[in-house]
Amino acid sequence: MDTKRRDVGVNVRDPSDDMVEHLVSTPTSKHLRRYETGYFLSTFALGAPFAAFVTYVGFQIQNIGYVIGHAPGEAAQSGCLPTAVSCRVPFAGSGDVNLTSYILYLNAIIYAVSGGLTLVISGIGDYLNYQREQYVVQLIIYGILCLPIAGLMGTDLSTFNVLSGLYVVFNIIGFIAGAWMNIFVPFVMQRSQATESTSSHQPSDDSKYLATKAIQDGMKMGVWGSNGLSAGQIVLFVVSLGLTFVSSLYAGLYTTTAAGALCIIVSLISWRLLPAPAAKETRGEKTTNWLMLPLTTFSLLFRQIWQYPESFKYLLAFTIYNDTVFAFSSVTGQLFNLNIRPSLREFTYYSLVQPVSSIITATIFLYIRPTLKNRVGLTLRHWTILSYGLTCFCALWCAIGISPSVSIGFKQRWEFYFFQALQSIAASIANVAFKVLFARLFPQGNEIKFFGFQLVLSLGTVWIPQIVNGPIVDATNNLRLPAAISSALLLFCVVLTWLVDEGKGMQQAGYESFGD
Numbered sequence: 099m100d101t102k103r104r105d106v107g108v109n110v111r112d113p114s115d116d117m118v119e120h121l122v123s124t125p126t127s128k129h130l131r132r133y134e135t136g137y138f139l140s141t142f143a144l145g146a147p148f149a150a151f152v153t154y155v156g157f158q159i160q161n162i163g164y165v166i167g168h169a170p171g172e173a174a175q176s177g178c179l180p181t182a183v184s185c186r187v188p189f190a191g192s193g194d195v196n197l198t199s200y201i202l203y204l205n206a207i208i209y210a211v212s213g214g215l216t217l218v219i220s221g222i223g224d225y226l227n228y229q230r231e232q233y234v235v236q237l238i239i240y241g242i243l244c245l246p247i248a249g250l251m252g253t254d255l256s257t258f259n260v261l262s263g264l265y266v267v268f269n270i271i272g273f274i275a276g277a278w279m280n281i282f283v284p285f286v287m288q289r290s291q292a293t294e295s296t297s298s299h300q301p302s303d304d305s306k307y308l309a310t311k312a313i314q315d316g317m318k319m320g321v322w323g324s325n326g327l328s329a330g331q332i333v334l335f336v337v338s339l340g341l342t343f344v345s346s347l348y349a350g351l352y353t354t355t356a357a358g359a360l361c362i363i364v365s366l367i368s369w370r371l372l373p374a375p376a377a378k379e380t381r382g383e384k385t386t387n388w389l390m391l392p393l394t395t396f397s398l399l400f401r402q403i404w405q406y407p408e409s410f411k412y413l414l415a416f417t418i419y420n421d422t423v424f425a426f427s428s429v430t431g432q433l434f435n436l437n438i439r440p441s442l443r444e445f446t447y448y449s450l451v452q453p454v455s456s457i458i459t460a461t462i463f464l465y466i467r468p469t470l471k472n473r474v475g476l477t478l479r480h481w482t483i484l485s486y487g488l489t490c491f492c493a494l495w496c497a498i499g500i501s502p503s504v505s506i507g508f509k510q511r512w513e514f515y516f517f518q519a520l521q522s523i524a525a526s527i528a529n530v531a532f533k534v535l536f537a538r539l540f541p542q543g544n545e546i547k548f549f550g551f552q553l554v555l556s557l558g559t560v561w562i563p564q565i566v567n568g569p570i571v572d573a574t575n576n577l578r579l580p581a582a583i584s585s586a587l588l589l590f591c592v593v594l595t596w597l598v599d600e601g602k603g604m605q606q607a608g609y610e611s612f613g614d
Contacts, residue, residue, distance in 0.1 A: 129373075130290060134319055136371025137282050138326035143237050143364035144275065145330020145453070146357040147244045151268050153449045154338070154350025155247060155261055156201070157442070160435055162258045163187045163197045170575075175255075180439050184575045188255065195572055198432045202568040205428060208266050212273035213557030216550070217396065219277050230374040233278035236271060237365040243268045244358025248351050273557055280549040283319045284537040285375050290315035309609065313478075313534055317464055320530040324460045328453035328526075335450045342443045350442055399551050408603025409539035409548070412479075415594040416532050417556045418587055419486055423525065425563035426493055426584040433496075433577055434514045451515055455522035463527050478535040479600045483592055485528035490588035492517045492524075496581035507578060539603040563587075 167187040168176045174194070178185035186194040189203070243264060250257050290312050334357050341349035403410050434440065434448060463481075470476040495517065499507020508514060540548045567580035 130286060130315060132371050133282065133286055133373045134322040136368045136373070137319060138322045138329075139364055139368035140233070140237060140372060141279070141323045141326035142330040143361045143368060144240065144272070144279075145327040146334040147241055147268075147354070147361045148272060148327070149331035149334045149449065149453070150338075150350070150354035150357040151244060151247075151265070153335075153445070154354050154442075155265055155268075156431070157350060157435075157445055158250075159201070159258065159261050159265065160197065160432075162253050162261070163200065165253045166255050166258055167194070167197060182436075187258075195568075196575065198429075198577055199568040199572040201432065202425075202428060202565075202571070204262060204266060205269075205424065206565050206568070208269040208273070209424075209557050209560040211266075212270045213554055213560075215270065215274055216277050216557050217554045219274060219550075229278060229281065230369070230372050233275060233372070234365050234369045236275040236278065238362050240268070240271050240275060241358040241361030241365065243271065244354050244361070246355070247358075248348075248355035251348055251351060273553070277550055277553050279323070280533065280553065281375055282373060283316050283323070283533045284549070285373050286319045287312045287316035287534070287537055288542055289373070313538070314468070316534040316537065317467065317530065320533045321460045321464045324526055324530055325457050328457035328460070331453035332450065332457070335446050335453070338446050339443065342446065347442070350446075396551065396554070399547055403540075403548075403551075406540055406603065406606050408598050408600065408606065409536065411594055412482075412532075412536060412539060412598045412600075412603070413552055413555070415486070415591045415598070416482075416528070416536070417552065417559065418594075419489070419528065419591045420556045421560040421563055422493075422584045422587045422591075423489060423521070424560050425567055425580060426489075426496075427521070429567070429577055429580050429584075430496065430508060430514070430517070433508045436577070437509060438511055438514065448514065448518065451518045452522045455519040456526040459523045459526045460530060463530065477600060478531040479595060479598055481527050481531045482535070483595050485524040485531070486588055486591045486595060488520055488524040489528075490585055490592060492521050493581045493585035493588055496578055497585055500576060500578045500582065508581075535600060538609060539600070539607055541607050 164178045164180065164182070164185055166175050167178050167185040168174055169178050169182055170184055170186060174188075185197045187197050187200050189195045189200055195203070247261075247264070250261055334353060337356070338349055338353040341352055403413075435445075438444070440448065467476070467478075467481070495506070495513070496508045498504055499509050501507075506513065508517070536548070536552070563580070563583070566583070570579050571577055
């Protein structure tokens with residue numbers, strides 16, 4: 099395979115664009131700022147409904163579960179006490195399961211179905227025009243799914259099932275949108291480098307400067323996207339707090355519907371500001387067999403990725419980290435609800451910790467990374483290792499609480515807030531670092547294919563911890579046992595990332611200078 103062939107077109111192809119991007123071969127700094135603004139707005143649009151749905155719909159599902167469920171050995175739908183450690187709820191029309199296992203099974207369905215759909219979308223996506231528009235349409239659908247939530251205030255089994263169904267569909271659409279979201283950071287890095295290479299201020303052969311500039315612009319784009327997601331969540335939670343003083347019982351449901359409307363409006367605003375990558379050049383290839391195209395694309399990718407082992411190791415570590423964090427977060431969320439039994443207002447305070455910590459950390463990271471790189475040699479790989487290590491420490495701390503004789507291990511109120519902040523700090527750094535460094539570990543022109551592969555791999559495996567943890571919790575009624583498994587997996591991520599040679603990986607991908 100000719101790995102030097104550019105598989106992904108980066109020429110802007112929208113002839114009606116009021117910014118006439120199609121006439122610009124190398125965008126100016128004004129275009130790059132516009133891209134950053136559009137990316138911020140699109141992730142802001144995503145952040146508000148995401149926070150509302152995951153927080154309040156998930157919270158409502160748990161609360162209804164305590165009403166329609168029953169304690170082990172008690173009559174069906176007899177209800178569970180607020181202090182009950184275990185509550186069993188109806189599942190799939192036959193029998194019942196632990197409420198925590200029920201949430202884990204819902205997540206497993208989400209990740210498995212999303213993985214299959216994303217495989218199809220990522221396989222054909224490179225060959226489709228209007229990639230930016232498809233991303234925006236998915237955001238609009240994301241918002242539409244939030245609109246009926248304010249009308250679902252019942253505490254019966256029917257409402258429980260409807261909310262569960264919407265929860266599944268909503269998250270599937272969110273993951274599909276993520277398949278398109280990842281194309282914008284490498285696009286900006288590539289165009290930024292092209293812009294600088296034609297600038298009169300720097301010689302075109304100054305590869306080190308160009309590589310450093312591309313990575314820094316990629317960092318800016320990644321942080322803008324991360325901060326947009328966090329800002330959307332913060333706005334949502336602040337509005338929710340205000341509504342709790344009016345209707346503390348249903349404020350979250352009202353806010354979810356409002357977040358859906360906000361998502362639709364902001365998505366439309368971001369549309370014309372986002373960059374618009376062109377469809378992949380087929381070079382005469384027949385692409386009419388759309389059913390086989392996804393399998394063909396990823397079959398080729400599986401063979402090609404072994405040419406870039408450093409890229410594969412970094413990808414594998416991040417995928418395992420992502421899967422583990424999803425499972426571990428589900429457990430800690432359940433523990434917070436069971437141990438603290440928070441009011442809606444406190445649950446909102448707790449939820450605010452994540453985006454506030456993330457937006458502060460990502461912004462600081464953007465500015466201190468170059469300084470620490472020059473002074474102590476901290477590369478993006480080192481930052482990734484530190485992030486995985488912090489998350490591993492959080493999981494180990496939770497596992498301590500497996501013993502009933504220990505008073506710590508996610509049993510005290512302060513622990514939940516402190517470790518929520520610590521996990522958010524780690525995640526904000528890891529996500530930005532991955533988007534930028536991973537884009538330099540495979541040849542230019544393969545951005546959508548490789549990032550799509552990362553998402554498919556993650557979605558195709560993220561349900562495995564859910565399926566493993568579900569029966570463990572269901573059989574033992576010990577919610578902290580999955581934390582022990584998570585800590586081992588996160589330690590493996592640390593070791594695997596430590597073994598990555600990013601310099602060698604960039605050379606394998608054809609980059610003259612590393613830039614990091």
